[in-house]
Amino acid sequence: MSAPNRDMSFAAVTARKNEIMKASLGIDFMDFIQSPIAFDYERMMRETGYSLEDIARIQAETKVGNTPLFELKNLTEAVRSFAGPGKGATILVKDEAANASGSFKARRASISVYEARRKNYQGVAAATSGNYGAAVASQAAMRGLKCIILQEVFDSRGICQPEIVEKSRACEAYGAEVQRLSVGPELFYQLLMTLETTGFFNASLYTPFGIKGVETLGVEVAEQVRQRFGKDPDAVVITHAGGGNLTGTARGLLAAGCDQTRIVACSVDLGGLHMAADTDFNRKSFTTGHTGFGVPFATWPDRVDVPRNAARSLRYMDEYQLVTQGEVFYVTELLSKREGLERGPAGNISLTAAVTLARQMDRDQIVVVQETEYTGAGKHQNRQLSFARENGIEVRVGDPRENVPGKTIVIPERLEQVRGRVQDMDKLRRSYLKNAVKAYPLDQWNEGDYRFLAADLKQDVAWVQQAVSTIEMN
Amino acid sequence: MTKIAKGTWVEIERVLLKPEERAPNLPEDTRKCPYVLRISGFLQADAEIGADVTIRSLIGHEHTGLLRVVNPSYGHSFGATVPELLTIGLGDKS
Numbered sequence: 001m002s003a004p005n006r007d008m009s010f011a012a013v014t015a016r017k018n019e020i021m022k023a024s025l026g027i028d029f030m031d032f033i034q035s036p037i038a039f040d041y042e043r044m045m046r047e048t049g050y051s052l053e054d055i056a057r058i059q060a061e062t063k064v065g066n067t068p069l070f071e072l073k074n075l076t077e078a079v080r081s082f083a084g085p086g087k088g089a090t091i092l093v094k095d096e097a098a099n100a101s102g103s104f105k106a107r108r109a110s111i112s113v114y115e116a117r118r119k120n121y122q123g124v125a126a127a128t129s130g131n132y133g134a135a136v137a138s139q140a141a142m143r144g145l146k147c148i149i150l151q152e153v154f155d156s157r158g159i160c161q162p163e164i165v166e167k168s169r170a171c172e173a174y175g176a177e178v179q180r181l182s183v184g185p186e187l188f189y190q191l192l193m194t195l196e197t198t199g200f201f202n203a204s205l206y207t208p209f210g211i212k213g214v215e216t217l218g219v220e221v222a223e224q225v226r227q228r229f230g231k232d233p234d235a236v237v238i239t240h241a242g243g244g245n246l247t248g249t250a251r252g253l254l255a256a257g258c259d260q261t262r263i264v265a266c267s268v269d270l271g272g273l274h275m276a277a278d279t280d281f282n283r284k285s286f287t288t289g290h291t292g293f294g295v296p297f298a299t300w301p302d303r304v305d306v307p308r309n310a311a312r313s314l315r316y317m318d319e320y321q322l323v324t325q326g327e328v329f330y331v332t333e334l335l336s337k338r339e340g341l342e343r344g345p346a347g348n349i350s351l352t353a354a355v356t357l358a359r360q361m362d363r364d365q366i367v368v369v370q371e372t373e374y375t376g377a378g379k380h381q382n383r384q385l386s387f388a389r390e391n392g393i394e395v396r397v398g399d400p401r402e403n404v405p406g407k408t409i410v411i412p413e414r415l416e417q418v419r420g421r422v423q424d425m426d427k428l429r430r431s432y433l434k435n436a437v438k439a440y441p442l443d444q445w446n447e448g449d450y451r452f453l454a455a456d457l458k459q460d461v462a463w464v465q466q467a468v469s470t471i472e473m474n
Numbered sequence: 475m476t477k478i479a480k481g482t483w484v485e486i487e488r489v490l491l492k493p494e495e496r497a498p499n500l501p502e503d504t505r506k507c508p509y510v511l512r513i514s515g516f517l518q519a520d521a522e523i524g525a526d527v528t529i530r531s532l533i534g535h536e537h538t539g540l541l542r543v544v545n546p547s548y549g550h551s552f553g554a555t556v557p558e559l560l561t562i563g564l565g566d567k568s
Contacts, residue, residue: 010496010497123533146534148535153512156503160550162553165549165550169548172514175532176533177513177531177532177533177535178513179511179512179513181490181510181511181512182507182508182509182510183504184497184509186497186509189491189497190490198535276500276504277501277504278501278504278507279503333559336563337563337564338563338565380553382552382553382556383550383551383552385553385556386553386555386556387553389554395556395558396558397558411559
């Protein structure tokens with residue numbers, strides 16, 4: 001596949017981004033953009049033309065949705081055994097591994113692939129090293145479309161992250177072409193080239209289709225909890241990376257009327273590791289759901305492969321929990337041994353935070369872990385820990401507070417030691433504002449920009465005005 | 475060298491960007507490496523390992539690159555046993 005007359009250098013291809021996106025999505029983002037900061041988010045989400053009912057119907061056609069909600073009775077009891085008097089909320093988990101392709105990402109892929117089919121594209125392409133690739137490939141298989149998945153797989157020694165090898169395997173199992181790439185952000189350059197030369201639909205994670213597909217997850221959580229317990233969930237914990245899982249689920253919960261439910265994000269703390277660094281690539285035991293994505297995407301969502309990101313996590317987030325790699329591996333193992341569910345790994349990040357939350361919450365309250373994902377060779381905690389050892393990471397049992405990303409993984413001795421820690425939300429919001437000032441000088445902001453930022457940060461305009469007045473740019 | 479027969483499932487490798495052509499602002503260690511693609515498909519003509527070849531992917535698209543692996547497999551596993559995991563959650567059963 002080639003386009004011989006075009007300049008294919010990094011700079012030239014990147015400069016054609018808007019043109020390529022328009023052709024590969026059929027969305028003209030300029031219709032919604034009001035300034036380098038503000039755009040009409042709700043109108044963009046509305047004008048994709050799919051209602052929640054449409055989405056549920058489309059998803060049911062391709063084996064997506066209506067997953068079970070399980071009560072984790074043994075884990076709840078274990079938390080109650082050390083939580084204070086009257087404490088220890090009921091922990092529920094939504095078994096999203098039951099979707100075709102084994103994760104909630106099928107919800108996200110389903111609408112994009114349906115849209116691609118409706119608009120008569122020959123195929124779909126996506127740049128993703130996660131479960132999303134298998135989800136797009138699986139949905140494309142059912143809708144009779146070709147599929148190309150681009151993944152960041154191996155470092156300069158040629159060593160592949162085992163979890164991503166499993167994802168390559170899954171994509172090829174569903175009949176997709178898999179382009180395996182070395183470490184670097186040029187994954188998006190290769191995606192642009194691929195979209196331009198093939199004319200395929202861009203099944204980006206960050207379009208309105210991708211996010212609206214997740215809204216059914218929030219609605220199902222609301223309905224299932226109400227049906228069983230006669231009330232709304234008190235908190236929903238969501239593994240956070242690019243922000244789509246949180247945004248879609250929270251929008252679904254709100255659409256179902258759960259406006260008092262606390263939306264809690266959770267990521268694995270990989271502080272200190274550089275996401276584009278070749279030597280750090282195989283020093284991570286999580287390929288997603290970590291702070292290396294979670295923090296930059298929360299504090300500037302529009303860093304993605306579409307002009308404006310439909311996943312805007314700070315718009316919905318009430319709290320952000322961090323957990324360590326060792327804590328997640330411990331809880332993943334407990335889920336198998338005490339609850340008889342072998343799942344993971346990234347889906348269990350929110351389960352780990354739920355242990356901390358349940359401990360703090362009252363006994364009659366409900367905390368929902370809104371996803372699981374399949375596990376297996378490459379993904380399994382045993383492989384990730386043995387791979388860490390092979391890459392010189394110390395793995396030991398002890399106090400998880402001694403965990404050092406890229407150096408030491410400490411597996412807790414007891415569940416009481418799983419405590420996570422809270423990320424400072426105001427610091428995140430200020431960091432977002434700092435990025436906004438970099439994108440568009442403060443003296444040019446108008447009322448619309450302030451209103452947009454307030455909504456995007458779940459604050460009021462006065463808060464934004466006060467916060468920007470104290471920002472120091474470096 | 476042995477000829478690999480046309481139609482064999484193989485993996486090829488191609489440098490997409492040389493170090494000097496890569497994105498700006500990369501960390502030092504990444505910047506000095508080429509940006510490399512590996513992809514599997516059916517070999518379009520008899521060739522030897524290391525030769526410049528064309529393959530046809532699972533969706534029928536053609537790609538060119540250096541022939542790297544014959545009959546590539548995934549090779550991922552559950553890894554060497556990590557004893558520290560075995561005792562987690564056994565409770566009274568241990």
